[in-house]
Amino acid sequence: MLPVNSGSHTAYQNFVLENLRIYYPDPTVFSKSVWDIIERFWLLDLSYTDELLRSKYSVLGPKPRTPSCMQCSYLLSIDFKILSLPDWAAQLKIPPLYAILSVFPFGDTPRVGTFYDFFHRLWDSDPDNLSPHIHPVKKKKVKKPKSKGTKADSIESITVEQLFQSLEASSFSIDDQPYASLFKIYTHEFLTLSVSKGLIDTSKLSIAGDCTPVVTSARERKHRICKCADNGITDCGCGRFFSQPDCDIGWDSSRDCFYYGYDLYILVAANSESDLPVFPLLNPASKHDSHGFLETYFRFQSFLSDFHVSKWLLDSAHDAMPYWTAG
Ligand SMILES: [Zn+2]
Numbered sequence: 001m002l003p004v005n006s007g008s009h010t011a012y013q014n015f016v017l018e019n020l021r022i023y024y025p026d027p028t029v030f031s032k033s034v035w036d037i038i039e040r041f042w043l044l045d046l047s048y049t050d051e052l053l054r055s056k057y058s059v060l061g062p063k064p065r066t067p068s069c070m071q072c073s074y075l076l077s078i079d080f081k082i083l084s085l086p087d088w089a090a091q092l093k094i095p096p097l098y099a100i101l102s103v104f105p106f107g108d109t110p111r112v113g114t115f116y117d118f119f120h121r122l123w124d125s126d127p128d129n130l131s132p133h134i135h136p137v138k139k140k141k142v143k144k145p146k147s148k149g150t151k152a153d154s155i156e157s158i159t160v161e162q163l164f165q166s167l168e169a170s171s172f173s174i175d176d177q178p179y180a181s182l183f184k185i186y187t188h189e190f191l192t193l194s195v196s197k198g199l200i201d202t203s204k205l206s207i208a209g210d211c212t213p214v215v216t217s218a219r220e221r222k223h224r225i226c227k228c229a230d231n232g233i234t235d236c237g238c239g240r241f242f243s244q245p246d247c248d249i250g251w252d253s254s255r256d257c258f259y260y261g262y263d264l265y266i267l268v269a270a271n272s273e274s275d276l277p278v279f280p281l282l283n284p285a286s287k288h289d290s291h292g293f294l295e296t297y298f299r300f301q302s303f304l305s306d307f308h309v310s311k312w313l314l315d316s317a318h319d320a321m322p323y324w325t326a327g
Pocket residue numbers: 226227228229236237238
């Protein structure tokens with residue numbers, strides 16, 4: 001069956017109000033921080049997610065969980081700092097509050113697999129990753145910088161100028177990206193709302209760009225798929241199987257350590273309240289800032305073409321000639 005959202009955001013508010021009255025007649029049981037979360041979700045209208053994902057469900061079979069409820073519940077797990085999905089699925093069964101705010105009847109909450117199924121529907125591509133699982137080991141590795149608190153040197157195979165020219169000649173369409181649905185949800189439910197409330201002025205943006213490490217596992221997971229080692233060749237150049245092929249090893253300059261995962265490059269509106277996010281992009285952890293910025297910038301320009309930037313705020317890691325000449 002197709003998912004049903006009866007009555008959009010007002011239905012959400014009515015459900016929450018009704019159930020809070022039943023399970024929590026004394027409002028003082030919640031701390032201020034819990035009330036802050038309740039208030040945020042009370043105002044957060046996620047009904048567009050149901051509209052967008054409708055076509056991704058089958059008309060046959062059992063009635064699925066409402067996509068906006070799954071999204072709401074996942075966002076709640078982040079706010080309540082229960083960051084493991086199995087833990088969250090277990091917690092949904094214990095205090096009624098989590099189920100109520102997710103709009104699940106208390107005692108009838110989704111299992112962890114339902115969350116994975118929901119995430120699968122958010123991704124617009126058959127492969128789960130952008131890169132293939134099997135690829136050769138990178139010859140160049142990020143090296144530990146000589147002094148503390150500094151960023152690692154670039155190991156990119158092309159110069160900033162070459163990357164700039166190749167990206168300038170490329171065209172990006174959001175509908176071709178595996179993250180198209182995620183981007184549409186983000187713009188529709190968050191970014192456009194910030195613009196319509198006057199929190200972000202798209203006619204004269206001051207954009208700051210920087211990256212932050214996203215750790216996905218404690219170590220790199222890869223294994224051989226060739227027989228070379230059996231024949232005594234241990235340093236062959238054959239491809240290896242990587243469990244997370246879009247991730248690699250990078251240097252976290254603020255914690256002075258190597259890490260495995262992504263480099264999240266994020267553009268924020270520096271002239272808005274609280275530096276609101278405008279456009280994020282995940283790159284492999286080894287991506288140098290000067291390259292990460294360009295990858296992000298050209299996509300930002302294509303996907304949010306009505307955003308006009310008057311000022312760029314970037315740190316010294318971005319100090320490369322094409323930035324000055326392009327400005
Ligand atoms: Zn081999």
